[in-house]
Amino acid sequence: MNLPVVSGKPLKKNSERHPEVSLMINKIVYSSVQSPLGDMIAGATDKGICFLEWHDRGGVERILSRVEKRYKKPLEENVSEHLLKLQNELDNYFDGTLSGFEVPIDVNGTEFENIVWSELLNIPYAETRSYGEIALELGKPGASRAVGRANGSNYLSIVIPCHRVIESNGKLRGYGGGLKRKKYLLDLEFKNFSRLNSMKSKVSYKM
The missing domain is CATH 3.30.160.70 (Methylated DNA-protein cysteine methyltransferase domain)
Known part of the structure; x- marks a missing residue:
């Protein structure tokens, strides 16, 4: 096309x-x-x-x-x-x-998707959150899987930063554009945050 x-x-x-x-x-x-x-x-x-x-x-x-x-x-x-x-x-x-x-x-999106996407927008540049942490922020501690589904339904890659959501053990998890792209985006933010702010970022993940 x-x-x-x-x-x-x-x-x-x-x-x-x-x-x-x-x-x-x-x-x-x-x-x-x-x-x-x-x-x-x-x-x-x-x-x-x-x-x-x-x-x-x-x-x-x-x-x-x-x-x-x-x-x-x-x-x-x-x-x-x-x-x-x-x-x-x-x-x-x-x-x-x-x-x-x-x-x-x-x-x-659905009402729940819109709520999750709004929370994703609150994740600062060069930081990460786990699915469980987002669920807690929403007052739904048992909804980490539902958060994961809403995260995967995000149609606005990068702008709504679903790439900043990782597993609770620090490992990268599914991303529509592929894990290589997710890693690239996180590394990009980590590098530029450190360079521009001369301080350590909170990005932390494992492959």
């Missing part, structure tokens, strides 16, 4: 739109975005980014079909302001100059 590629060049102001920017009225605009770990596919509603997945995870068509059913909106291959901002922030994240995303997001 050939998708439009986001250039990564930030918009200067609203009146100077990218020539291919879509108005995104009652639809989801999607395109490929680039990363050092491989191409990703991203989509956005008029409210914000609604999915960001690795291009090789389960097949692009399958991902798009799930998103279309979840949001009940048609899909359009195009570029939007949200997608341009996302690519720019991803570039900065992988360059080690950005620790928190500011691009708007538009999540649409």
